[in-house]
Amino acid sequence: MPLFNFFDLWDSYLSHNLYSGNTSNGIIYVSENLQTRLPEAIQPFSIGESDQKRINIKYWCMQELGVPAYPEKRNFKAISRSFYNYATDSSDVYFMYVPKLKLINL
Secondary structure (H helix, E strand, O other), X not given: OHHHHHHOOOOOHHHOOOOOOOOOEEEEEEEHHHHHHOOOOOHHHOEEOOOEEEEXXXXXXXXXXXXXXXXXXXXXXXXXXHHHXXXXXXXXXXXXXXXXXXXXXX
């Protein structure tokens, strides 16, 4: 089954990629307006330019929980959707998925 991971048909961690360093990531961009409405526990993790902040989900998870985030797109999307609860406009939140590196793009 781990062979299916090369074709994105099997999760990375279930394919023994926990410590490989080659896992996907998610970045949430939030407007300055939204950043002020985020809970105080999340605000230190929103860094960047004054008009647009970014939250690196893997970094946030590692700092907050001491474990890496489960590196699958569906999980990163679910986390980013929770930020819409604090937004007044859908343009306050932008999610960017950073896929893992592949040997061959099929």
